[in-house]
Amino acid sequence: MDAENLMDTNRLEAFYDxxxxxxxxxxxLELPQPETATVAGILALKVSYFTYLVSFLVCANLWQYHHLIYAHVQKIDSKIIxxxxxLMFVISLIPYLTIFVANNPNSLLSESLYGLNFLLIDVILFVMSKYLIRINENNDYLVDALNLKNAIIIPFILLIVGFIIGFLGHPIAISIVCLITILRSILYSVK
Incomplete structure (x- = not known):
């Protein structure tokens, strides 16, 4: 790797944050207000709250993952940028897709687009992980933290299972599997 093309990570991290x-x-801000100030009014929005929770946890997990990784990355290049x-483009679709799923929880299209967004994030993270390890040679922390099996491949397989269940007639399974993959990732990251 040409040292002239490498740069530090500060600006990238600030932009990502x-x-x-x-x-x-x-x-x-996109969460709807209950029609009435009652428990029934709040419960009527349970799908909106569920999709918000999943999407929030995705964002929090991605931020934590990015923070933990880039604290140990010495240099990046234009490919990483x-x-x-x-990755930020795909993540920026989360609010739109969250509302789409909240308004159409039993729609295969809305659930599939939501799940596809997660799959795209996973694929981008996979490519980025491989490349970060390559340009930050001999960094044992990165090799361990970017363990492709635990961080990328298992979530990818879980999401595929969610898609299969969704296509078999239970579209909400895609959102549920997204939640499972995020919770698994959070638990894995705090070990």
């Missing part, structure tokens, strides 16, 4: 903060803010920009 700002994007995640904006997405989380938009997520909460563009992979992060692509």
């Amino acid at each position: 700002a994007i995640i903060a904006i997405i989380v803010t938009v997520l909460v 563009w992979l992060n920009i692509l």
Whole structure:
């Protein structure tokens, strides 16, 4: 790797932090208010709250993952920057897709697009992980933290299972599997 093309990560991390903060803010602003100030009114919005929870946890997990990884990345290059920009583009669709699923929880189309967003995030993280390990040679922390099996492949397989169940007539399974993969990822990251 040509040392002249490498740069530090500070600006990328700051940009990523700002994007995640904006997405989380938009997520909460898009939550509908109950029609009545009653428990029944709140319960009527349970699907909206569920999709908000899943989407919030995705954003929080991605922020934590990014923070933990980039604390140990010495240098990046333009490919890593563009992979992060692509990742932020896909993440920026989360608020839109959250509302789409909240309004259409039993729609295979809405659930599939929501799940596809998660799959795209997973694929981008896979490519980025491989490349980060390559340009930050001899970094044992990165090799362990970017363990492809635990961080990328198992969530990908779980999401595929969710898609299969969704296509078999239970579209909400895709959102449920998204939640399971996020909870699994959070538990894995706090070990």
